[in-house]
Amino acid sequence: MPPQVMERRCTWLATFNDLIPGRVDAMINFTSSSLPLVRQGQLRALAVTTANRLSVAPELPTMVEAGVAGMEVSAWSGLFVPARTHQEIIRKIQTDTVAALAEPAVRENWNRAASLSSALHLMSLPRF
Numbered sequence: 001m002p003p004q005v006m007e008r009r010c011t012w013l014a015t016f017n018d019l020i021p022g023r024v025d026a027m028i029n030f031t032s033s034s035l036p037l038v039r040q041g042q043l044r045a046l047a048v049t050t051a052n053r054l055s056v057a058p059e060l061p062t063m064v065e066a067g068v069a070g071m072e073v074s075a076w077s078g079l080f081v082p083a084r085t086h087q088e089i090i091r092k093i094q095t096d097t098v099a100a101l102a103e104p105a106v107r108e109n110w111n112r113a114a115s116l117s118s119a120l121h122l123m124s125l126p127r128f
Contacts (some may be wrong), residue, residue, distance in 0.1 A: 049073040056111055
């Protein structure tokens with residue numbers, strides 16, 4: 001029987017509750033929440049959806065390496081403020097965010113969570 005793709009409109013945690021006992025066959029999810037379950041032996045990771053292997057899980061192939069041509073997906077998060085926020089406040093948030101992401105302890109926490117971080121210039125987000 002060919003696999004069925006199912007969109008679930010619930011939290012990833014609820015989907016884990018179905019995936020771990022086998023009621024759901026597979027899912028694509030954030031590595032930050034999935035890798036701890038892989039490390040505990042509750043899930044088996046097949047591949048990552050990023051263009052390159054992750055430094056925290058170099059044993060996992062990319063989807064392309066696993067034979068799924070053209071499959072590359074990454075998620076991003078952004079900082080958002082009210083539309084009428086003054087430019088000097090926006091610049092301060094941008095500067096402080098870039099500085100925080102450059103801190104070794106912050107980078108280590110991101111890496112430990114299997115997340116990649118990079119800071120876009122504040123005017124890049126609308127073009128992203």
